[in-house]
Amino acid sequence: MDHIYRALPPQFTAHVQTAAQRGVLSHAIILTGQGDLTAGAKYIAMAMECEGAEPPCGACLPCRKTAGDIHPDVTFVRDEAHKNLSMDVIRALRADAFLLPNEGQRKVYIFPDCSLLEPKVQNLLLKVLEEGPSRAAFLFCAANSSVLLPTIRSRCILLHLEGEEAAAELSPQAEELLQLLARRDKTGVAVCLLRLEQSKLKREELQALTGQVRDALAHALTAYYRGQRPGLTALGPKRMMALCDVLGRTQRQLRSNLNVGQTCGGLSVELTALL
Numbered sequence: 001m002d003h004i005y006r007a008l009p010p011q012f013t014a015h016v017q018t019a020a021q022r023g024v025l026s027h028a029i030i031l032t033g034q035g036d037l038t039a040g041a042k043y044i045a046m047a048m049e050c051e052g053a054e055p056p057c058g059a060c061l062p063c064r065k066t067a068g069d070i071h072p073d074v075t076f077v078r079d080e081a082h083k084n085l086s087m088d089v090i091r092a093l094r095a096d097a098f099l100l101p102n103e104g105q106r107k108v109y110i111f112p113d114c115s116l117l118e119p120k121v122q123n124l125l126l127k128v129l130e131e132g133p134s135r136a137a138f139l140f141c142a143a144n145s146s147v148l149l150p151t152i153r154s155r156c157i158l159l160h161l162e163g164e165e166a167a168a169e170l171s172p173q174a175e176e177l178l179q180l181l182a183r184r185d186k187t188g189v190a191v192c193l194l195r196l197e198q199s200k201l202k203r204e205e206l207q208a209l210t211g212q213v214r215d216a217l218a219h220a221l222t223a224y225y226r227g228q229r230p231g232l233t234a235l236g237p238k239r240m241m242a243l244c245d246v247l248g249r250t251q252r253q254l255r256s257n258l259n260v261g262q263t264c265g266g267l268s269v270e271l272t273a274l275l
């Protein structure tokens with residue numbers, strides 16, 4: 001998957017993943033807050049078009065096409081001829097929304113800058129939101145959601161993309177594992193996980209621990225791409241991503257796998273192989 005999505009706040013991507021995997025991703029979303037809202041909208045579009053088992057997988061063809069801006073059913077609503085979006089663009093969108101998707105599951109319309117939507121245009125858009133087919137989805141990027149009319153806002157869910165959120169609190173065990181990973185201490189990581197296994201850790205506790213370490217790494221990675229340099233960047237972005245993947249996958253597997261010992265063992269093998 002493209003680096004830009006890795007740099008999205010982990011709380012945001014986790015929220016989108018959970019909603020997508022439960023099949024409850026809203027068809028009308030206002031994306032607000034600081035950070036790269038367009039990248040956030042593309043991430044949601046990927047989740048909507050993904051054909052992988054855990055959307056957005058980032059690996060299937062629809063995910064890759066969306067990431068590369070070449071998915072025929074994911075449209076950035078722009079108006080090259082005018083400063084603000086014209087009524088004609090919305091009328092064309094309305095007609096398009098009623099056509100069947102070309103190849104995807106949904107037709108997704110991304111509005112990269114809602115400050116370009118005048119009230120009369122928003123009123124026209126409201127009709128599409130209300131009457132459009134269920135397979136049409138609308139993603140509004142608005143640093144300040146008040147640029148949208150209350151009638152539009154009331155039909156959308158509001159999703160915050162908080163770019164500057166502090167890293168989550170770490171438990172002492174999660175902090176220890178994180179520090180060992182940061183030092184690339186293979187033996188230390190293996191010993192730490194063995195100790196956790198022998199301490200008869202509960203499944204929920206291991207799930208929380210892997211989640212905390214993953215979030216801390218993802219947060220450090222976000223900072224890395226912003227040009228900041230927190231301590232964990234000694235690991236390098238590729239290794240950080242790979243570690244995030246392993247921890248995220250383990251966390252998900254723990255939802256159904258009851259065997260904590262086996263999971264600790266597997267995690268130990270996978271993590272040390274990456275260091």
Ligand SMILES: [Zn+2]
Nearest residue numbers: 050057060063
């Ligand atoms: Zn996918």
